[in-house]
Amino acid sequence: MEKHYSDESFLARWISGDLTSEELKEFKASSDYEEFVKINNVSQKLSTPQFKKAEAFKNLEKQIDSTHKAVSKTRRLKPYLLYGMAASVILLLGYFLFFNTTESFDTDFGEQLAITLPDNSQVILNSKSSISYDKNKWDEGRTLQLSGEAYFKVEEGSDFIVKTEKGNVTVLGTEFNVNTGVNYFEIQCFKGSVKVVTSNNNETILTKGKAIRELNNKIENWDLTLEIPTWTTNESTFEVAPLEQVIKALEHQYNVKVDASKVDLNQRYTGSFTHSDINLALQSIFTPMEISYLAEDNRIQLLKK
Amino acid sequence: MSNNNESVCEPTTFELVFSLHSESLRNFVYYKCGDIQQAEDIVQDTFIKLWMNCAKVVFDKAKSYLFTVANNAFLNDVAHKKVVLNYQKNITNRSSNETPEFLLEEQEFSEKLKKAIADLPVKQREVFLLSRIDKKKYTEIAEIIGISVKGVEKRMSQALIALRKQIGNI
Numbered sequence: 001m002e003k004h005y006s007d008e009s010f011l012a013r014w015i016s017g018d019l020t021s022e023e024l025k026e027f028k029a030s031s032d033y034e035e036f037v038k039i040n041n042v043s044q045k046l047s048t049p050q051f052k053k054a055e056a057f058k059n060l061e062k063q064i065d066s067t068h069k070a071v072s073k074t075r076r077l078k079p080y081l082l083y084g085m086a087a088s089v090i091l092l093l094g095y096f097l098f099f100n101t102t103e104s105f106d107t108d109f110g111e112q113l114a115i116t117l118p119d120n121s122q123v124i125l126n127s128k129s130s131i132s133y134d135k136n137k138w139d140e141g142r143t144l145q146l147s148g149e150a151y152f153k154v155e156e157g158s159d160f161i162v163k164t165e166k167g168n169v170t171v172l173g174t175e176f177n178v179n180t181g182v183n184y185f186e187i188q189c190f191k192g193s194v195k196v197v198t199s200n201n202n203e204t205i206l207t208k209g210k211a212i213r214e215l216n217n218k219i220e221n222w223d224l225t226l227e228i229p230t231w232t233t234n235e236s237t238f239e240v241a242p243l244e245q246v247i248k249a250l251e252h253q254y255n256v257k258v259d260a261s262k263v264d265l266n267q268r269y270t271g272s273f274t275h276s277d278i279n280l281a282l283q284s285i286f287t288p289m290e291i292s293y294l295a296e297d298n299r300i301q302l303l304k305k
Numbered sequence: 306m307s308n309n310n311e312s313v314c315e316p317t318t319f320e321l322v323f324s325l326h327s328e329s330l331r332n333f334v335y336y337k338c339g340d341i342q343q344a345e346d347i348v349q350d351t352f353i354k355l356w357m358n359c360a361k362v363v364f365d366k367a368k369s370y371l372f373t374v375a376n377n378a379f380l381n382d383v384a385h386k387k388v389v390l391n392y393q394k395n396i397t398n399r400s401s402n403e404t405p406e407f408l409l410e411e412q413e414f415s416e417k418l419k420k421a422i423a424d425l426p427v428k429q430r431e432v433f434l435l436s437r438i439d440k441k442k443y444t445e446i447a448e449i450i451g452i453s454v455k456g457v458e459k460r461m462s463q464a465l466i467a468l469r470k471q472i473g474n475i
Contacts (some may be wrong), residue, residue: 009458011465043437
């Protein structure tokens with residue numbers, strides 16, 4: 001065949017961009033060049049079946065835990081640390097500990113947790129969120145602390161109060177979603193009505209199908225189109241939400257780090273992303289926003305078109 | 306993260322090793338055997354083996370340990386199937402002026418290419434796919450497979466020529 005085949009590494013060097021300019025020029029003039037370009041272009045768009053890394057790791061841990069005892073020795077490290085912390089808390093608080101009846105729950109990246117409260121009210125905790133409440137004082141007043149995002153189905157009864165750093169939500173019996181973050185406070189009411197008091201004592205009553213958000217001290221209202229928050233059904237949905245919140249939700253769901261320094265975080269996003277496939281999720285957020293991105297391991301870099 | 310002599314017995318380090326290497330390890334085995342289930346089983350066994358031997362393997366050595374163990378596991382497994390790859394349409398460049406005809410043609414071409422790749426000898430296929438799909442550099446492929454960079458370049462070139470011939474004949 002042609003001359004360039006005689007050099008064993010010629011095509012490999014072409015792929016890696018290591019041909020000299022003369023070699024490249026000559027190659028480009030050859031009849032095969034177009035065909036090789038096509039092979040190279042299309043082969044880069046091929047992919048293997050999806051690899052569910054988190055799932056694979058869970059299976060691996062299960063396998064290791066069940067069959068290999070060696071593991072439990074080192075695995076205990078974290079609980080020991082917790083015991084240590086608990087012990088020091090006991091030492092510090094001493095006597096008071098007997099009255100410390102705080103119950104708390106928290107979730108990690110990509111986790112969700114369904115919690116039943118003493119009065120049978122339900123809480124579904126989204127990823128990277130936590131709630132806590134005092135068991136003994138529950139009968140006196142239904143009050144709990146929330147950071148992050150949670151969906152509440154409250155049994156009828158006395159005032160049910162959700163305290164957050166950004167404000168409080170008070171209800172009787174209803175279903176609603178609360179999402180908090182730095183400079184962000186969002187409440188969606190799916191049933192009944194809720195009273196929202198923001199940190200600067202702004203009071204609002206939300207009725208069924210209404211939602212409110214406070215972003216950098218500005219208040220916005222909108223109508224809900226959904227019956228329940230979709231994040232409880234393996235999908236996160238947003239309505240004219242600031243991109244910053246969408247990215248945060250993505251990071252919490254998939255345990256990734258998004259570098260968004262090159263894009264405007266205040267632009268608004270309406271749409272949803274799945275919790276089961278990060279590539280699909282990335283596409284459904286960033287394609288309509290006309291933002292291209294580079295994903296590498298757990299880092300995602302956003303590039304403006 | 307370079308020059309890391311941390312023991313992989315530490316659960317967080319072990320998890321880091323998993324998150325760094327599990328996918329390309331899975332693909333590497335898949336390119337050889339063409340059976341995704343078998344590939345994922347081998348990955349799991351390999352990591353279990355790494356865990357059992359964690360005291361002997363530091364972070365920096367974990368990668369080559371994993372690929373060596375997985376390669377041996379593959380050699381012990383006899384059954385081979387054909388590699389089946391997915392073809393992704395280019396999402397980021399959708400706005401570019403690609404006509405439907407162009408896309409259709411590219412689709413057809415990709416079918417031919419996938420078939421040709423499946424017919425490549427294993428040694429050429431693993432090099433070609435590690436380079437084109439996993440975007441690994443020749444030096445890294447050389448390290449994974451345990452041959453010289455020159456050897457990788459040779460296999461890469463052979464793979465391209467074989468694909469070109471195969472596609473030309475269809």
